[in-house]
């Protein structure tokens with residue numbers, strides 16, 4: 001019997017883990033997941049956007065607009081930062097980060113400082129925002145490559 005031919009690629013597999021992680025997010029507007037992979041194609045960290053451990057999910061706001069302190073923005077911990085902080089390895093040098101949304105400037109700084117060398121993303125919906133432009137400038141300066149996921153499987157179904 002011949003081997004299966006419709007298996008998913010490594011990129012699809014790791015982005016699939018990132019997307020699955022995003023399904024844990026409680027953000028009603030934008031759910032982001034991230035998956036860090038080392039040079040041996042082993043997953044060393046995953047994360048999603050959410051409030052810090054100990055912050056009550058029911059008390060913190062998920063608003064996007066209004067007084068800054070009454071929005072989610074000062075409190076939410078981004079998927080990429082959570083993946084880095086959750087990592088099982090203290091050394092992320094040369095790793096690739098798969099993420100649903102192009103990293104913001106704060107995450108870009110953490111990615112660079114951690115030694116991650118490649119970012120694979122799904123959506124760049126905030127490409128025109130200054131913080132995304134700053135991320136790309138920093139990645140270009142520091143040799144962190146980035147590319148949009150190329151896929152042959154537009155959807156992956158998980159059933160239980």
Ligand SMILES: O=c1ccn([C@H]2C[C@H](O)[C@@H](COP(=O)(O)O)O2)c(=O)[nH]1
Pocket residue numbers: 027029030031032048049050064072076077078079080101102103104105107
């Ligand atoms: O690099 C990033 C940028 C954003 N996020 C998170 C932070 C928020 O929970 C959402 C963005 O919310 P909007 O309502 O789309 O402004 O995405 C992230 O995890 N990583």
Ligand SMILES: [Zn+2]
Pocket residue numbers: 078079080103104105106107108
């Ligand atoms: Zn961020």
